[in-house]
Amino acid sequence: MEEKLQNKENMTISDVAEALGVSKTTVSRAISGKGRVGATTRNKVLSYIEKHNYKPSTVAKGLAQSRTYNICVTIPSDCGVSEQLFFQSVVAGMCNYLALRDYDVVVASISDMDISNLKRIVSNHKVDGVIVSRTYRNGIIVEYLKESHIPFVTLGLCNDKEVAQIDCDHREGCKELTSLLLMRGMKKIGLIGGDTRHMVTQSRYQGYLDAFKELGLEADQQLIYENSITAVLVENAVEELMVQQADCILCMDDSICNFVLHKCSHDGIIIPEDLKVASFFNSSILENHRPAITCLNFDNNEEGVIAAKTILDLLDGKEVPNVKKLGYQVIINNSTK
Amino acid sequence: MEEKLQNKENMTISDVAEALGVSKTTVSRAISGKGRVGATTRNKVLSYIEKHNYKPSTVAKGLAQSRTYNICVTIPSDCGVSEQLFFQSVVAGMCNYLALRDYDVVVASISDMDISNLKRIVSNHKVDGVIVSRTYRNGIIVEYLKESHIPFVTLGLCNDKEVAQIDCDHREGCKELTSLLLMRGMKKIGLIGGDTRHMVTQSRYQGYLDAFKELGLEADQQLIYENSITAVLVENAVEELMVQQADCILCMDDSICNFVLHKCSHDGIIIPEDLKVASFFNSSILENHRPAITCLNFDNNEEGVIAAKTILDLLDGKEVPNVKKLGYQVIINNSTK
DNA sequence: CTGTTAGCGCGTTCAA
DNA sequence: TTGAACGCGCTAACAG
Numbered sequence A, B: 001m002e003e004k005l006q007n008k009e010n011m012t013i014s015d016v017a018e019a020l021g022v023s024k025t026t027v028s029r030a031i032s033g034k035g036r037v038g039a040t041t042r043n044k045v046l047s048y049i050e051k052h053n054y055k056p057s058t059v060a061k062g063l064a065q066s067r068t069y070n071i072c073v074t075i076p077s078d079c080g081v082s083e084q085l086f087f088q089s090v091v092a093g094m095c096n097y098l099a100l101r102d103y104d105v106v107v108a109s110i111s112d113m114d115i116s117n118l119k120r121i122v123s124n125h126k127v128d129g130v131i132v133s134r135t136y137r138n139g140i141i142v143e144y145l146k147e148s149h150i151p152f153v154t155l156g157l158c159n160d161k162e163v164a165q166i167d168c169d170h171r172e173g174c175k176e177l178t179s180l181l182l183m184r185g186m187k188k189i190g191l192i193g194g195d196t197r198h199m200v201t202q203s204r205y206q207g208y209l210d211a212f213k214e215l216g217l218e219a220d221q222q223l224i225y226e227n228s229i230t231a232v233l234v235e236n237a238v239e240e241l242m243v244q245q246a247d248c249i250l251c252m253d254d255s256i257c258n259f260v261l262h263k264c265s266h267d268g269i270i271i272p273e274d275l276k277v278a279s280f281f282n283s284s285i286l287e288n289h290r291p292a293i294t295c296l297n298f299d300n301n302e303e304g305v306i307a308a309k310t311i312l313d314l315l316d317g318k319e320v321p322n323v324k325k326l327g328y329q330v331i332i333n334n335s336t337k
Numbered sequence C: 001c002t003g004t005t006a007g008c009g010c011g012t013t014c015a016a
Numbered sequence D: 001t002t003g004a005a006c007g008c009g010c011t012a013a014c015a016g
Helices: A013-020 A024-032 A039-052 A058-065 A081-100 A116-123 A140-147 A170-183 A199-214 A231-243 A254-267 A300-315 B013-020 B024-032 B039-051 B058-065 B081-100 B116-123 B140-147 B170-183 B199-214 B231-243 B254-267 B300-315
Strands: A070-076 A104-110 A129-132 A152-155 A164-167 A189-192 A248-251 A276-279 A294-297 A323-325 A329-331 B070-076 B104-110 B129-132 B152-155 B164-167 B189-192 B248-251 B276-279 B294-297 B323-325 B329-331
Touching: A013 A024, A013 A039, A024 A039, A058 B058, A070 A081, A070 A116, A070 B081, A081 A104, A081 A254, A081 A300, A081 B070, A081 B081, A081 B104, A081 B116, A104 A116, A104 B081, A116 A140, A116 B081, A129 A140, A129 A300, A140 A152, A152 A300, A164 A300, A170 A189, A170 A199, A170 A248, A170 A276, A170 A294, A170 A329, A189 A231, A231 A254, A248 A254, A254 A276, B013 B024, B013 B039, B024 B039, B070 B081, B070 B116, B070 B300, B081 B104, B081 B254, B081 B300, B104 B116, B116 B140, B129 B140, B129 B300, B140 B152, B152 B300, B164 B300, B170 B189, B170 B199, B170 B248, B170 B276, B170 B294, B170 B329, B189 B231, B231 B254, B248 B254, B254 B276
Parallel strands: A070 A104, A070 A129, A129 A152, A152 A164, A164 A323, A189 A248, A248 A276, A276 A294, B070 B104, B070 B129, B129 B152, B152 B164, B164 B323, B189 B248, B248 B276, B276 B294
Antiparallel strands: A104 B104, A294 A329, B294 B329
């Protein structure tokens, strides 16, 4: 009777020990695998907890080890559609990898200047490490994390050699895509860029410039529209670029590209006949567009996995590279034919 | 010297107590506000921890109170664009509300049939409650949560009167929108629906039917295309509906609508002249579309807030309504003019 | 109003 | 190979 009721809500390691007539220590060792236990006792313990569905409390375990088994990830609440899709994939990748090591993901919703959620989580000792999912030119997040001495990694560069950074090599990718277009004979390639406060915007911009430089050309500043973070700004940029007779428009991300495509379709601009279009990103927003859009492809899910792997290495005291570069693919489609 | 170094990494409540010559209990009470402490001592403690930047460990506090101060939210990893946007808003709302109560959000990335992450989190005792962000016709998640006796709420209906459910009244909203279109004289209103395994799809479908019934009409089954979860399926549906000379297409969500719009634009179908289009959702994907799309508008962020509020009420032992209905807006735009 | 004593559930010494 | 005792950092019950 008592035996059966052992399937109670909160069975503890003591209950198991008592029921089996062994000590808590033995149970603990049998479960964790650390410290030697007789094969017989081990099996006895394991089969018992299996049958009675006992699982140790990660919280108590964490307290005893001064760990939480939680990793915090920052998610900007003020961001465009394609970025949201990006974060979602990243988080999924992280979750799945961390789960393998019994770690979980705690979300810190942050906005432009308000990182109070992050601060609360860190100062409450709720996580062992932080993954910063986007870096900014102003480094307030990095600054804060450094001074609170919590291990962290960033997705994106951050101009600080001491920080472990994961970067998809946007610069190189954007350079390659831009070069390709230049070599296909396009002369007036407009660039519609995103929020310049984000580091990734910088990288993409640099890549764009690199391509021109490498070919001994000079980028025309008149064709560059940065901070086009609203539909209206993008539309204005498109209009001005058409007046300037640009033959191609490069969009820094898919949200921008989406606006460009809407604008073109509305104004009767035919792609690629009247104008070529390409994007420095590849989200599912443009997935089904006709013509298919030339773009760069990054594996967001893998970024999450790598970030998770890196932060755990950091927690284990392993050496991690300052900047870990991830690859990309250039996908040429009909929009630049 | 020691005094200044008190700003050390892991200051504990004992350090504070010792430094101030009081007991840990007093410090604890001064901080939590529970139990009476002399105003003088309280201020002494508060100013000390303020100055030395001490914050109690939520983990230890949780262990002592048999709580974790964490709420789990399930996020489907296999979902369309507009759904992803939905989840992101919901999570942001939850985070911000829970933060007010010192709670945090732990993410369980789940997929179609694999809820192992959720199971791990729950059985490891890592959270006090769960918010299920989408309900399914098959109730494996609800079933699991019920038998593990952890408090939870669902976003969406779940056919189980014992479960606390938050519902945006999709049924009523869809009915209203459909009625409006019928009353505007549209006769052949096609419906392109989503994944029928999701409860929300059912609700929307019912709302569509309700509208016909209320007007004494009968919905034409030939005009209904369910499970159109890929671009190709949606496109086929559009083609067939055009052949059937439908005068309007209702899309169950914005991803579907997006595909419909792409298809129309590609096939030269002019909206609203050749065809009216409306969506049962309103995400930022269609934000800038021309013509603007008639749709239903839900406040996703608020859904998250309400869900968070409800789960905390549940944890506090308060009574919560079985089904909490949230409002919606019908937004009439040029796409149905 | 404050301090002492026990736990919360587990890991980890140190002996045996 | 096993167990007893202690500690992780904090709250709660019970004094005084």
